[in-house]
Each structure stands twice: as structure tokens, then as C-alpha cells.
Amino acid sequence: MTTPALDSTIRRQPTRRNVELLLLVFAWGIGLLGTLQVGWAIGREPDTGLWVTSGVVGLLALVTHLIVRFRAPYADPIMLPVATLLTILGLVMIYRIDVAAARRAELNGNPLPTPDVYSQLTWFTVAVILFCAVLILLRDHRVLQRYTYTLGLLGLVLLVLPLAPVIGTTVNGATLWIRIGGLSFQPAEMAKILLTIFFAGYLVEKRDSLALVRTKVLGLGLPRLKDLGPLVVAWLVSLGVLIFERDLGTSLLFFGLFVAMLYIATQRRSWLVIGGVLFLGGAVLAYYLFGHVRLRVMVWLDPWTYATDEGYQIVQSLFGLANGGILGAGIGQGFPNLVPFANTDFIVAALGEELGVTGLIALLLLYAILIERGLRTAISVRDPFGQLIAAGLSITLALQVFVIVGGVTRLIPLTGLTTPFLSYGGSSLIANWIIVALLLRISDRARRPAATTIAPDEALTQVVRRV
Amino acid sequence: MSELALTLIRLGFLTLLWAFVLVTVLVLRRDLRMPADAHPVARSGRPARAPRQAKRTKAPKTAKGKGTKLVVIEGPLVGTVIPLADVQITIGRAPDSTLVIDDDYASSRHARIYPAEGTWIVEDLGSTNGTWIDRTRITTPTVLPVGAPLRVGRTTLQVQK
Numbered sequence: 001m002t003t004p005a006l007d008s009t010i011r012r013q014p015t016r017r018n019v020e021l022l023l024l025v026f027a028w029g030i031g032l033l034g035t036l037q038v039g040w041a042i043g044r045e046p047d048t049g050l051w052v053t054s055g056v057v058g059l060l061a062l063v064t065h066l067i068v069r070f071r072a073p074y075a076d077p078i079m080l081p082v083a084t085l086l087t088i089l090g091l092v093m094i095y096r097i098d099v100a101a102a103r104r105a106e107l108n109g110n111p112l113p114t115p116d117v118y119s120q121l122t123w124f125t126v127a128v129i130l131f132c133a134v135l136i137l138l139r140d141h142r143v144l145q146r147y148t149y150t151l152g153l154l155g156l157v158l159l160v161l162p163l164a165p166v167i168g169t170t171v172n173g174a175t176l177w178i179r180i181g182g183l184s185f186q187p188a189e190m191a192k193i194l195l196t197i198f199f200a201g202y203l204v205e206k207r208d209s210l211a212l213v214r215t216k217v218l219g220l221g222l223p224r225l226k227d228l229g230p231l232v233v234a235w236l237v238s239l240g241v242l243i244f245e246r247d248l249g250t251s252l253l254f255f256g257l258f259v260a261m262l263y264i265a266t267q268r269r270s271w272l273v274i275g276g277v278l279f280l281g282g283a284v285l286a287y288y289l290f291g292h293v294r295l296r297v298m299v300w301l302d303p304w305t306y307a308t309d310e311g312y313q314i315v316q317s318l319f320g321l322a323n324g325g326i327l328g329a330g331i332g333q334g335f336p337n338l339v340p341f342a343n344t345d346f347i348v349a350a351l352g353e354e355l356g357v358t359g360l361i362a363l364l365l366l367y368a369i370l371i372e373r374g375l376r377t378a379i380s381v382r383d384p385f386g387q388l389i390a391a392g393l394s395i396t397l398a399l400q401v402f403v404i405v406g407g408v409t410r411l412i413p414l415t416g417l418t419t420p421f422l423s424y425g426g427s428s429l430i431a432n433w434i435i436v437a438l439l440l441r442i443s444d445r446a447r448r449p450a451a452t453t454i455a456p457d458e459a460l461t462q463v464v465r466r467v
Numbered sequence: 468m469s470e471l472a473l474t475l476i477r478l479g480f481l482t483l484l485w486a487f488v489l490v491t492v493l494v495l496r497r498d499l500r501m502p503a504d505a506h507p508v509a510r511s512g513r514p515a516r517a518p519r520q521a522k523r524t525k526a527p528k529t530a531k532g533k534g535t536k537l538v539v540i541e542g543p544l545v546g547t548v549i550p551l552a553d554v555q556i557t558i559g560r561a562p563d564s565t566l567v568i569d570d571d572y573a574s575s576r577h578a579r580i581y582p583a584e585g586t587w588i589v590e591d592l593g594s595t596n597g598t599w600i601d602r603t604r605i606t607t608p609t610v611l612p613v614g615a616p617l618r619v620g621r622t623t624l625q626v627q628k
Contacts, residue, residue, distance in 0.1 A: 016494075016498075019494055023487070023490065023491065023494070026486075026487055026490070027487065029483075030480070030483050030484060030487060033476075033479070033480055033483065034480060037476055037477070037480060040472075040473065040476065041473060077494065077498075078491055078494055078495060078498075081491070082491065085487060142562070142563070327477070327478065327481065328477065328481070330473060330474070330476070330477035330480075331477070331480065333473070333477075355480075355481065355484070356481070358481050358485075359480075359481055359484060362481070362484045362485050362487075362488050363484075365488050366487075366488060366491075369488070369491055369492070369495065372495075373495075382562065382563075382567065383562030383563065383567075384562060385562065
């Protein structure tokens with residue numbers, strides 16, 4: 001028996017999976033054109049490797065689509081294609097930089113460097129596998145609330161893991177990697193997700209006391225000292241990461257994330273003020289105590305003085321962006337390989353050179369759309385835990401994009417963070433695809449018509465947390 | 468490949484990139500025009516957000532028009548409308564209830580309303596402060612007549628045709 005009411009509920013909420021498939025094909029086509037363009041620009045015919053790579057990427061995109069179609073049918077139709085397009089653009093750029101490096105080695109008579117694009121493709125495959133695993137194994141995001149503290153502890157352990165004696169590795173001054181066997185991994189990327197889940201679970205429990213109990217100081221409602229505890233702990237951990245792992249970006253990301261989530265959970269502006277004061281305090285302290293932080297700020301204020309040593313990277317990236325101009329040099333026609341680490345930290349500069357400011361704005365809009373969809377999910381999902389996770393994960397993405405793009409374009413001091421989806425590097429790619437999987441899972445729950453969600457027996461047999 | 472062709476391809480690539488962005492925005496806009504949550508369920512609300520919720524749930528109300536519906540007529544979620552279909556509705560503080568009420572006087576699983584032979588039955592699920600129809604506290608599953616005020620904590624609901 002179907003009542004008219006039930007019927008119309010279902011009709012008004014189409015799943016929109018076909019739109020998603022169409023957009024995925026579109027994204028793949030853009031990637032293919034970009035790849036072919038590299039070959040055309042340097043006058044080389046596309047080889048079989050290129051077709052195989054493009055095929056594999058298309059296949060992976062299809063797999064993600066099918067998993068979403070069957071496992072999260074009501075999920076947001078836009079997030080997956082946008083994330084796929086960003087990953088594909090990253091792959092195109094990494095391939096392009098590989099080609100440039102190979103040509104340079106050829107000219108100088110050096111042995112050819114190993115191309116990075118194949119290992120990035122491997123990481124993408126792993127990321128898609130984990131993406132599918134999350135969507136298949138996690139039927140309901142609320143299950144995660146049961147493991148709030150376990151996940152929080154795990155996140156903290158991952159965060160400090162690079163400091164462990166044998167497996168921790170220091171690269172370019174930052175102790176951010178662990179190396180097991182031949183594989184290196186950046187555990188902070190996973191810690192980011194785990195800590196977001198922990199913050200969400202913690203704030204759902206504590207938000208009433210954090211929001212309601214206040215003392216008025218100077219016209220601003222301040223929380224009790226007791227309630228400030230977790231904020232102070234987050235601050236100390238961020239400072240610890242900064243001091244011992246020498247990583248400015250990660251410490252900024254974690255502190256910003258926690259303050260933003262506190263604000264969202266409690267809707268009290270005083271948290272932003274307190275967070276801002278603590279951040280400024282920490283920043284000033286770091287500036288006076290640590291040489292590497294001071295150096296970053298100096299290079300930011302006046303890169304030309306350091307153009308040949310510490311500021312070389314940023315100055316080259318600025319030259320690249322200037323060379324790109326409004327319409328860009330065209331894929332395969334710029335010189336992005338002149339910037340050190342062009343395919344990791346500075347991939348935005350490489351894309352900015354070859355696609356110009358027009359392309360860069362499109363790129364930033366793609367991020368904005370992805371983040372908007374995440375925040376939209378946070379607004380429309382019904383349970384507070386899901387709201388906080390969705391909002392937290394979107395804010396992580398937003399902060400990360402802001403910090404790295406701002407750094408590369410010299411808006412703020414440069415900090416080493418990866419550009420989500422674009423940068424070469426497995427841990428970052430995997431972590432960001434898990435974020436997309438979680439957001440899709442939550443948005444599936446948010447957009448699903450109510451009639452199908454409340455099976456009577458499910459409602460009665462669930463574990464109840466709050467009594 | 469000639470200079471001209473390369474320039475055209477370069478501009479074509481940028482056009483495609485922007486076309487993708489614009490198509491996404493179009494999809495997004497069509498999505499926004501549909502009621503964001505077609506499931507007409509109140510979100511666990513803080514009082515501050517209540518006015519917006521009332522506005523958001525208006526769309527289903529006008530769209531439904533004739534069907535039987537459960538309307539919140541008093542309390543923080545006033546104005547919320549839940550269309551009654553042939554599935555049960557749970558009321559309580561638990562986040563997965565159909566109607567989530569953030570209220571100190573309500574229990575996690577407070578009450579449920581389910582259809583039976585063309586009428587609606589309300590059953591108290593062992594709540595602390597009870598479920599009331601008019602002035603009587605119900606102890607067994609009871610038929611909920613159209614228009615009778617049903618009280619759960621500080622929220623009052625009513626079945627409307």
C-alpha cells in the first residue's frame with residue numbers, strides 16, 4: 001500500500017546518480033584533453049602508456065560511481081565528480097612535470113628520472129579502494145560516535161608517530177613522515193580525519209556546558225576555566241607539533257579546525273576570539289623562539305632579498321605565475337619544473353603558470369563547490385554528530401586550500417601543506433578520498449527520504465547513548 | 468602542431484574547465500530549488516534556530532496540501548509539519564527519532580505514533596514525564612483523534628487532516 005504522501009516524498013527526492021555519471025565522464029574528458037595537450041605541445045605522438053593510464057583513471061572513476069550508486073544512492077551528486085576532476089588535474093600536471101624533467105635530463109645527458117605519475121596512479125587506486133571500503137563497511141556514520149575516544153587516541157598517536165625513533169623520518173627539516181620498509185607515509189593526514197571525528201563526538205557530548213555556562217568579562221561571555229581545558233590541550237598539541245615536528249602547516253590546521261568546530265557546536269563567538277588570541281600568542285612565541293618560523297616570515301615579507309637561497313622556491317613560483325598571466329602558457333608550454341617541489345607543495349603554482357589566472361580561479365571554484373556541498377550536508381543532516389563531522393571535514397579542506405594557495409601566492413607565509421587531491425603524495429590523496437567517502441555517506445543519510453529510513457525494528461533495537 | 472592550433476587548444480581547455488564549473492553550479496542550483504530536506508523532519512534544534520526551521524519546513528506543508536499531517540502547535544519547534552504516511556513516527560531526544568526534540572522534559576525514546584486501520588495510535592515508550600492526550604496521561608496504546616492536543620515534554624502536537 002502506498003499513500004500519495006509517501007509517493008510524492010520519493011518523487012521529490014531523485015537520486016541524481018545519472019547527473020553524477022555525466023559529470024564524471026566530463027571530468028575524464030577534460031583530463032584526457034590535458035594529457036594529449038602535453039604531447040602536442042612538445043611534438044610527441046601519444047604512446048600506449050598514455051592511453052592505458054587514461055583508461056585506468058576512467059575505470060577508477062567508474063568504480064567510485066558504481067559504489068556510490070549502490071551503496072549511497074541518495075548522496076550528493078556533485079562532490080564525487082569535483083573530487084575526481086581535481087585528482088585528474090593533479091595527475092595531468094604530475095605527468096607534465098615528469099615529461100619536463102625527462103626532457104631536461106635528456107638535454108643534460110643525465111639518466112632519466114623515474115616518472116612520478118605511475119606511483120601517483122597507484123596511490124589513486126589505493127585511495128579508491130579505501131573509498132569503496134568506507135562506503136561499504138560504514139553503513140551509518142553514527143556508528144563512529146561509539147569510538148569517539150578510541151579514534152581520538154589513535155589520532156594523537158598518529159600525530160606524534162613521526163617522532164618515534166626508528167620509523168620517524170625527517171625530510172627537508174620537517175619530521176612528518178614515517179618509513180616502514182620502502183614505503184613512507186605522512187600519518188598527520190589520517191590523524192586529521194580521526195581527530196575531526198573525535199572533536200565531533202566530544203563536542204556533541206559537551207556542547208551544552210560549553211555553550212551555556214559563561215561569565216561576563218568586558219561584555220563578552222567567557223566560558224569557565226574548566227571548560228577551556230580541551231581548547232588549551234588542542235593548543236598545546238598544535239604547539240608541540242610545531243616545536244618537535246617543525247611543521248607549521250599541520251599545527252595551524254589542527255588548531256584552526258578545533259576552534260572552528262567549537263564555534264559551530266556552541267554558536268558562541270567568544271570561542272573565535274579566544275582562539276584568535278591563543279593563535280596570535282602562539283604565533284608570536286614561535287616567531288621569537290624558532291629560527292625556521294622567523295625565516296618563513298622574513299622570506300614572506302621580502303622574498304627578493306633571499307631570491308637565490310631560502311626564497312628561491314617562492315620567487316620561482318611568482319615568476320611562473322607572472323609568466324602564466326591571465327590565460328596561461330598552455331599545458332606543456334610553461335616552465336613549471338623550474339620551481340623546486342613543483343608537483344607537491346607548488347603544484348598550484350605549476351597549474352597557475354600553465355592555465356593562467358582563469359584556470360586558477362576555476363580551480364579555486366571547484367574547491368569552493370566541494371566545500372559548499374560539505375557544509376550543505378552539515379546543515380541538512382539530522383543528527384548533531386553528523387553535522388559536526390561534515391562541517392569539520394569541510395573546514396579541514398577549506399583551511400588546507402587557504403593555507404597552501406595563500407602561501408604559494410604569497411598572501412600568507414608559506415607553510416608546507418599538501419594541496420588536497422592535486423599534490424603528488426599518497427597519504428594526502430588517500431586521506432582526502434576518505435574524507436569524500438565520509439561526506440558522501442553523511443549526505444546520503446541527509447538526503448534520503450525519511451519514509452525509508454525508519455524501519456520499525458531498526459529504530460527499536462539500536463544502541464542508545466543518551467539516557 | 469602549429470602555434471595557432473596550440474593556442475586554440477589552450478583556450479579550449481580553459482573553456483572546458485569553466486564549462487564544468489558552470490554545469491556543476493547549474494546542477495547545484497536545481498538542487499537548491501528542490502526542498503533541501505524533502506524528509507519533513509525537524510532537526511534537533513536549539514531555540515535560536517527555531518525560526519529558520521519553521522521556514523524550511525514550509526515547503527512540504529504546501530506541497531502536501533491534503534494528506535493527514537502531524538503539526539507541532541506549541542514548543543520550540545512550533546510550525547514543524549510531519550506528513551503521516553504508512554510508517555511509524557518516533558518522538559524523542561535520540562538523534563535518530565523522526566521528530567527530534569531537544570527538551571529536558573522529554574525522554575530519549577519518548578513515544579511513537581503508528582497507523583492502524585485508518586486511525587493513528589500513539590504509544591508511550593516508557594518515558595519519564597509521560598505522554599498526554601489532552602489532560603490524560605496515556606498508559607496503553609491509544610487512538611489519537613484528529614485535532615486532539617498531544618503533549619510530549621514541552622511540545623504539543625496535533626493531527627490535522
